Structure formats: C-alpha cells, structure tokens
Amino acid sequence: MKKSRIKLSLFSLILALFLFSLAILATGRNPISAYWAIITGSFGTLKDFLNVLAYMLPLIMTGLGASVAFQSGVFNIGGEGQVLVGGLASVIVGLLVPFPAPWGYLFAMMVGFLTGALWAILPTLLAGRNLTSLSVATIMMNSIAALLTEYIVKQFFQREGASNTETVVVNEGSILPRFFPSTQFNYGIFVAIICVIIVTWFLYKTPFGFSLRAMGNNPKAVQQAGVSIYKRTLATMFISGGLFALAGSIQCLAIYKRFVMGFSPGYGWDGITVATLAGNSPVGVLLSAFLFGMLRSASINMNLSDQVTTEMISVLQGLIVVLVASPVVWTVLDNIFYQIKVRVLLLFTKKKGVEAK
Amino acid sequence: MPETNFDKTEHEVVLTCKDLCKCYGGVVHASKHVDFDLRRGEVHAFLGENGAGKSTLMKMLYGIEQPDEGKIYINGKEIVLSSSAVAIANGIGMVHQELMLIPHLTVVENIILGQETKTKVGTLNLRAAHKEIKNLADAYGLEIDLNALVEKLSIGQRQRVEIIKLLYRKADILILDEPTALLTPQESDALFEVLRRLKEMGKSIIFITHKLREVYQIADRMTVIRSGKIVGVTTPQETNVAELAQMMVGKTVSGSRRTPHPIGSNIVLDVKNVNVLGFDNIKVVDDVSFSVRAGEVLGVAGIEGNGQTQLAQAILGLLKTKSGSIYLEGKEISRQSTKKIRKAGVGSIPDDRQGMGLILSMRIFENMVLNEYDEKPFAKNPVYEDWGCIKEYAREKIEDYSIATANESVYVSALSGGNQQKIVVARELTKDCKLLIAAQPTRGVDIASAYYIHSRILQAAEEGCAVVMISSDLDELIRVSDRIMVMFRGKVMGFVDGDAATREGLGRMMLGESDGESI
Numbered sequence: 001m002k003k004s005r006i007k008l009s010l011f012s013l014i015l016a017l018f019l020f021s022l023a024i025l026a027t028g029r030n031p032i033s034a035y036w037a038i039i040t041g042s043f044g045t046l047k048d049f050l051n052v053l054a055y056m057l058p059l060i061m062t063g064l065g066a067s068v069a070f071q072s073g074v075f076n077i078g079g080e081g082q083v084l085v086g087g088l089a090s091v092i093v094g095l096l097v098p099f100p101a102p103w104g105y106l107f108a109m110m111v112g113f114l115t116g117a118l119w120a121i122l123p124t125l126l127a128g129r130n131l132t133s134l135s136v137a138t139i140m141m142n143s144i145a146a147l148l149t150e151y152i153v154k155q156f157f158q159r160e161g162a163s164n165t166e167t168v169v170v171n172e173g174s175i176l177p178r179f180f181p182s183t184q185f186n187y188g189i190f191v192a193i194i195c196v197i198i199v200t201w202f203l204y205k206t207p208f209g210f211s212l213r214a215m216g217n218n219p220k221a222v223q224q225a226g227v228s229i230y231k232r233t234l235a236t237m238f239i240s241g242g243l244f245a246l247a248g249s250i251q252c253l254a255i256y257k258r259f260v261m262g263f264s265p266g267y268g269w270d271g272i273t274v275a276t277l278a279g280n281s282p283v284g285v286l287l288s289a290f291l292f293g294m295l296r297s298a299s300i301n302m303n304l305s306d307q308v309t310t311e312m313i314s315v316l317q318g319l320i321v322v323l324v325a326s327p328v329v330w331t332v333l334d335n336i337f338y339q340i341k342v343r344v345l346l347l348f349t350k351k352k353g354v355e356a357k
Numbered sequence: 358m359p360e361t362n363f364d365k366t367e368h369e370v371v372l373t374c375k376d377l378c379k380c381y382g383g384v385v386h387a388s389k390h391v392d393f394d395l396r397r398g399e400v401h402a403f404l405g406e407n408g409a410g411k412s413t414l415m416k417m418l419y420g421i422e423q424p425d426e427g428k429i430y431i432n433g434k435e436i437v438l439s440s441s442a443v444a445i446a447n448g449i450g451m452v453h454q455e456l457m458l459i460p461h462l463t464v465v466e467n468i469i470l471g472q473e474t475k476t477k478v479g480t481l482n483l484r485a486a487h488k489e490i491k492n493l494a495d496a497y498g499l500e501i502d503l504n505a506l507v508e509k510l511s512i513g514q515r516q517r518v519e520i521i522k523l524l525y526r527k528a529d530i531l532i533l534d535e536p537t538a539l540l541t542p543q544e545s546d547a548l549f550e551v552l553r554r555l556k557e558m559g560k561s562i563i564f565i566t567h568k569l570r571e572v573y574q575i576a577d578r579m580t581v582i583r584s585g586k587i588v589g590v591t592t593p594q595e596t597n598v599a600e601l602a603q604m605m606v607g608k609t610v611s612g613s614r615r616t617p618h619p620i621g622s623n624i625v626l627d628v629k630n631v632n633v634l635g636f637d638n639i640k641v642v643d644d645v646s647f648s649v650r651a652g653e654v655l656g657v658a659g660i661e662g663n664g665q666t667q668l669a670q671a672i673l674g675l676l677k678t679k680s681g682s683i684y685l686e687g688k689e690i691s692r693q694s695t696k697k698i699r700k701a702g703v704g705s706i707p708d709d710r711q712g713m714g715l716i717l718s719m720r721i722f723e724n725m726v727l728n729e730y731d732e733k734p735f736a737k738n739p740v741y742e743d744w745g746c747i748k749e750y751a752r753e754k755i756e757d758y759s760i761a762t763a764n765e766s767v768y769v770s771a772l773s774g775g776n777q778q779k780i781v782v783a784r785e786l787t788k789d790c791k792l793l794i795a796a797q798p799t800r801g802v803d804i805a806s807a808y809y810i811h812s813r814i815l816q817a818a819e820e821g822c823a824v825v826m827i828s829s830d831l832d833e834l835i836r837v838s839d840r841i842m843v844m845f846r847g848k849v850m851g852f853v854d855g856d857a858a859t860r861e862g863l864g865r866m867m868l869g870e871s872d873g874e875s876i
Contacts, residue, residue: 207736214727218716223675224707225727226696342425 062271078138080268081145086245094170104173116245450528656838775806
C-alpha cells in the first residue's frame with residue numbers, strides 16, 4: 001500500500017472522530033466520556049476484548065472479499081447476498097451431513113464458500129465486465145438472496161414452534177467451536193488469519209494476482225497485453241463471493257449454530273466500508289475490521305450506559321467512509337495548508353483586485 | 358462587432374505577464390519568472406517541447422490555475438484571473454486541443470450553449486442567435502453551415518466552430534492549444550487563413566505549437582519556452598529553423614533517418630480483404646489488403662478516425678474481423694486470441710499511451726512485464742512471481758533505453774511523456790518480436806526521445822522485425838517508412854514509396870483523392 005494511502009486513511013479517521021465529537025456535543029452529551037466508553041467497552045475486561053475479536057471475524061472476511069474485488073476493479077456490491085447464501089448453504093450441510101468434529105464444519109464452510117462463489121458468478125455471467133450492469137446486477141442479487149433464503153428455510157427447514165424464520169441446530173460435528181463458552185470468540189479466527197495470508201500472497205506474489213491488480217489499475221492496458229478481461233472478472237467474482245460467503249458460514253456455524261433470518265446486520269455492506277478504510281490492503285483489513293469490531297461492540301455497551309446510541313456509531317462509520325472516499329476534501333485541505341505555508345514562507349501579500357467585468 | 362480601425366504601428370499591448378511563477382508540489386517549477394507581452398493584432402507563437410511549461414502558462418492565462426507569484430495585466434489593468442469565467446469576461450478565450458463541443462447539437466446550439474439568447478417569455482431564441490452568429494461569421498469570413506450537426510463536421514470545421522464560439526463571447530485574445538495536431542496540411546492552411554483574417558480585424562492570437570514549420574507560416578513573433586523559462590523572444594525574420602530547434606531543446610539533436618537496408622523476402626504480415634464493422638454496422642475497415650516483409654517499415658497515414666486504430670486492433674485480435682484473413686508468417690491469426698497472437702511475436706505500441714499502453718498507477722518494473730508476467734523466468738511457477746528477477750530485468754531495460762528515472766520502483770505517472778513512451782517501446786521490442794504495430798509512437802514525446810524511439814524502431818527493422826507504423830505526423834512517416842499506405846474512411850487509398858512521398862501528396866490522399874502512385 002502506498003504511504004499516501006495510509007496517510008489518507010489515518011487523517012480521515014482523525015477528522016471523522018473530530019466531527020463525531022461535534023455530533024455528540026450537539027446531542028448534549030460529552031464526547032470524551034463517549035470515547036472513554038468505547039475504549040473501556042473494548043479493553044475493559046478480557047471478555048470485552050474477546051467479544052471485540054468475535055465482532056471482528058465476519059468483518060475480516062467481508063473486508064477481504066471486498067478488497068479482492070476492488071483491487072481488481074470489479075465492483076462487487078452483492079456481498080450481503082453472498083453472506084446470506086453462504087450461511088444457508090453451510091447450515092444445510094450442517095443439518096444433512098453427519099461428519100464428526102473437524103470435518104463437519106470444514107466441509108460445511110467449504111460448501112459455503114463455493115455457494116457464495118457461484119452465486120457471485122451468476123450476475124457476472126449475465127453482465128460481463130460492464131461495470132454499471134455488474135453493480136446493478138449484484139445489488140439485485142442481494143434482494144433475491146434475502147428472499148430466496150427465507151423461502152428455502154420456511155419451506156424445508158423451519159423449526160417447529162419458532163416465531164422467527166429459523167432452522168433447528170446443526171449437527172454436533174458441524175458447529176464451529178468457541179474458545180470459551182462465555183464469549184462468542186471462536187475458531188473462525190483461524191479461517192480469517194489463513195485467508196488474510198492467502199489473499200496477501202495471492203495478490204502480491206502470484207502472477208495471476210498481479211494480473212488482477214493490473215486489471216484493477218487499467219483494464220485496457222492488460223487487454224492490450226492479451227489478458228482476457230472477462231475471464232479475470234469471473235475469477236475475481238468467484239474469489240470475492242466465496243470470501244463474503246465465509247463470513248456467513250462462520251456466523252451461522254459458530255454464533256447461532258443454525259440459520260436465523262436476519263442474522264447479518266449488514267456484514268456485506270460493512271465489508272465495503274472496512275475495505276475502503278483499509279485501502280483494499282488485506283493486512284489493512286485486519287486493522288480496520290478490528291476498529292469496526294470495536295465500534296460495534298461498543299455500541300452495545302453504549303446502549304447500556306446511555307452514552308451514545310447504536311445509530312450514532314453508524315454515523316461515525318459513515319463519516320469515516322465519506323472522508324476516505326472524498327478526495328476533494330483532501331485537495332482543498334492540502335491547498336489550504338500549502339497556501340498558508342507559502343504565505344508564511346515568503347511573507348507574500350497579494351493585492352486582491354478581482355475584476356468582475 | 359469586430360473593430361477594424363486600429364493602429365498597427367502602435368504595437369498596442371493588450372496582455373502583459375510580469376514575473377509569473379508557478380510551482381507544483383513546492384518543488385517542480387512549471388513556470389519560472391515568466392515575463393511576456395501580447396500585442397494587438399499579432400499572432401504570437403509559443404514554442405516548446407512537451408512538458409516545457411506551455412500549458413501551465415496558458416492555464417494561468419485562462420484562469421484554470423492561479424500563479425503563485427506575479428501579475429497579469431489586461432489592457433493595462435491588473436487582473437486576478439481567478440477562474441475561466443473571469444478570463445472570458447475579460448476577453449480571453451481558449452480553443453483546447455480536444456475540442457469541447459457536443460456532437461449531437463447543431464453548430465448554433467453549440468455556440469450559444471451557456472450564453473443563450475432568450476425571448477421575452479424566457480424560451481430559447483434560436484432565430485435571433487442564428488442571425489447574430491451569421492453576421493459574426495460573415496464579418497470574419499468564417500464559412501460554416503450553422504444548422505449542421507457538429508458530429509457531421511470535419512475536425513477542421515469543428516475548430517472553426519470553437520473560434521466562432523469565442524468571438525460570440527467577445528474574446529479579443531484567442532489562445533489556440535496545438536490547433537494543427539489533428540489537421541491535414543490542407544486544413545492547417547485553411548486555419549492559418551482564418552487566423553490571418555482575425556489578426557487583421559484586431560484580434561490577438563496566442564498559438565501554441567511544437568511544429569517549427571508552422572511558426573514560420575503564421576507567427577509574427579515567437580516565444581520559446583524551455584523548462585518553465587522563456588529562452589527567447591524572436592521573429593521569423595531574425596532566426597532560422599535550426600536555431601529555433603536548438604533554443605527549444607537546449608542542445609543540438611539530429612534526427613534519425615532511414616538508411617537503405619535489405620528488406621527480407623519473406624512476408625511476415627499478410628492482410629487480405631479485411632473488413633471490420635464498428636457501431637451501427639458501419640464498415641470502419643473496408644476491404645483492406647497489404648503485406649509487410651521482414652525488415653520493412655510500412656507507414657500508415659490518414660487523418661485520425663479513418664480506420665487505422667481498428668485495423669491495428671484487428672491484427673492484434675482485440676477487434677473481430679467481419680471477413681478477410683490475416684496471416685502472420687503464413688499462419689492465419691484473425692480468429693485467435695490476443696494472447697496467442699502476442700505470444701507468436703507481435704508487439705504493440707498503442708496510440709493512447711496513458712490509456713492503453715501503461716498502468717500509470719503502478720511501478721516501472723510492473724509495467725515492464727505486462728506482456729510476460731506469467732512466463733518464465735518472471736513467474737517461477739503459477740504461485741510465485743519472482744519480483745527480484747523482474748526488477749533486475751527492468752533495470753537492464755532502463756539502462757538500455759536510457760530512461761530517466763531514479764530507480765525501477767518509481768510510479769510511471771511520475772515520468773515525462775518521453776520516458777513513459779520509452780517504457781512501452783522497451784517492453785514491446787523484445788528479442789523475439791517479429792512484427793511491431795506502432796501507433797502514434799512519438800505523440801506527446803519530446804524531440805530527443807522521439808528521435809531515439811525512431812532509431813530503436815529502425816534498429817529493430819534492420820534486425821529483421823516487420824513494422825507497421827501508424828502516425829498522423831507526416832514528417833515522421835516520410836522519415837522512417839519504407840512504404841506509406843494511406844487510409845481514408847476505412848479504405849486503402851494507395852501506397853507511396855517512402856523516398857517519393859511528399860506532405861502535399863499524402864495530404865491529398867488522406868482527404869480521399871486517390872492520385873498517389875499506386876504500387
């Protein structure tokens with residue numbers, strides 16, 4: 001990742017926190033105690049910290065999924081749908097296949113990955129690399145995924161007597177184990193870390209990964225060089241969709257042990273946010289997913305302490321993304337700083353005689 | 358309305374720049390203490406290589422960029438040009454290199470856009486505007502069909518529309534940024550005719566170019582810029598082409614010219630009756646046949662947009678041919694993938710260097726292996742790209758082509774146009790290059806680099822590479838090509854021998870007269 005990109009993310013974060021303080025002040029609360037609540041809510045006790053890690057897991061997976069897509073210049077915004085189908089596919093395998101402990105959840109996650117990957121391929125086959133069409137198609141696939149998973153669960157797997165749309169608990173061997181029964185932190189961390197390593201290696205150390213990054217930077221140039229853009233786009237969507245789907249698999253197999261309608265509070269969308277703050281770097285995803293995990297975990301604590309609501313945390317998330325994605329803000333700020341510097345250095349005064357006509 | 362009575366002998370100054378400075382990023386001086394004045398009724402040429410700082414200066418005059426230091430006076434009054442709207446209000450107009458017209462609107466609609474004449478009830482008053490523009494165009498002798506759609510007009514005519522647009526906005530100072538870049542010699546002459554008339558009517562014209570010949574045709578005075586500084590102000594009478602070239606470049610350069618060399622007997626590229634369809638099923642390449650032998654440089658002349666680009670893309674397999682066949686060393690390639698064609702030994706310098714030739718946001722060494730990144734030794738195996746080996750290779754190429762850069766990890770966007778193009782040439786001219794398709798190989802490249810690129814292309818030809826060189830620079834074609842093929846509306850108008858080719862002859866063929874000596 002370029003140095004300038006890291007700087008951009010850091011400054012965006014700082015500026016966002018500053019603006020967020022103003023927003024908290026506007027609601028008549030004290031921003032310092034709100035930040036204190038975020039910190040104590042994340043690091044106060046070991047249990048709090050492990051919960052932050054648990055919240056971080058799905059965000060790492062979706063963040064990676066979005067990073068691979070964005071680095072290749074493919075706008076996969078169907079992540080939410082891929083999370084849902086991945087989760088459901090894993091749960092169905094968990095219900096139907098009676099494998100013992102490691103094989104049960106490993107197999108279920110693999111099927112989850114493949115289902116998400118194929119689900120992502122589908123709109124790509126239809127839209128090709130026409131970016132507008134692909135974006136629209138992947139968005140629509142989100143709604144289809146939400147309704148389709150609901151239909152399948154209700155029709156075939158609905159737990160009797162449940163008021164929610166949900167399945168029964170999966171087989172013992174397909175449950176992704178937790179480290180401690182009292183926290184949600186689970187074996188998904190291994191999956192996440194292995195995926196970060198593989199994706200990093202893939203993007204930066206393999207010829208294929210290089211061609212994807214090159215395509216993301218200038219598709220016409222790699223086309224000139226003889227690379228098939230269409231095939232590369234399909235491959236990107238396959239990998240990206242699979243990574244998104246693993247987020248769903250981990251959440252379903254470890255946290256809920258079943259498929260519950262609405263289990264994802266928008267992991268697919270958060271993945272885009274995480275990747276954006278991370279500058280699409282896989283290692284950056286680890287850091288930014290941790291940050292967003294902190295915020296999510298804190299929002300629950302904050303509800304309790306009545307400092308700031310969950311909605312306010314969404315405001316902070318939004319601010320960060322808007323600032324990272326707004327080069328104009330930084331050009332203007334850069335310009336202001338530069339102008340100040342020039343004026344201070346040269347003690348140069350300019351007569352303002354702007355003529356209107 | 359145009360004024361006709363002004364005193365030419367007075368040398369009335371309409372625009373003065375005093376001590377203009379502009380830095381980018383605090384370090385690079387795009388303009389260093391530029392002093393300059395423009396007189397009423399003169400054509401003032403700005404000469405300089407690409408990157409010499411011509412466009413920065415013009416952007417400051419047109420209000421797109423603001424100078425860090427210095428002052429601009431218009432008719433003796435100091436004015437801060439804070440935006441192009443202010444520049445226009447003060448009578449400064451600019452014709453950009455890429456014309457800013459809307460193809461689907463008529464000439465009148467384009468001209469009044471942004472400054473519409475309205476009727477009493479607030480609707481568009483096209484009739485009044487039409488009348489006003491007609492009077493204006495007649496007064497300056499600018500012939501144009503005001504009701505024609507802009508998309509139906511030639512580039513030369515569109516430029517005329519841009520000029521009328523400026524006059525309609527009451528511009529007295531016209532800045533023309535490389536106006537002849539896309540014109541045939543005949544169209545350029547017509548443009549100069551218009552400029553002379555504007556001059557007589559008291560308009561002042563700043564004419565930006567790097568073509569020396571044009572300066573002698575049209576300019577009253579000229580200012581030579583090099584690395585942001587004014588090297589000198591002179592007149593065509595006081596100097597000659599050689600002196601001027603030396604002022605521009607700063608050192609003497611000698612052009613590389615084709616020397617007679619043996620042309621192999623075996624045909625490398627054989628194109629037979631190729632047709633390519635564009636949008637709306639219009640034939641963009643119309644029944645084109647030609648062949649190129651080993652060691653031969655075939656120049657392809659034509660006004661841009663007459664099928665040359667599509668022909669190149671068809672050979673490379675980037676565009677599907679409708680019919681016809683293309684043989685590379687006897688093997689049919691027109692149905693093969695670009696990858697296979699490239700692997701068979703076809704190099705390509707695309708006409709849009711920054712859009713298609715390079716990845717500006719990546720580093721030099723990454724750009725250097727864009728074609729071969731997945732082959733040994735660069736890719737040791739499918740899961741390991743050997744970046745060490747690639748950097749080593751890039752260093753060799755940087756050395757070989759004397760690319761000016763700190764090291765091989767510099768981002769390509771930070772390099773000058775000439776050095777960028779050298780990267781493309783270095784990448785494409787590998788040892789096993791049998792055919793090179795070079796489209797506009799020296800566009801936007803400084804003179805020294807352009808000559809260097811020519812010499813490398815000629816060297817490759819001498820070593821047996823067949824070259825197809827598409828260019829809109831006729832001098833380049835005549836200097837480098839063994840044979841020149843002229844295209845017009847997708848058709849081949851004829852072939853001219855490199856030694857027998859003249860600018861005028863080629864120009865006529867480029868406009869569709871097939872009077873060249875066909876071979």
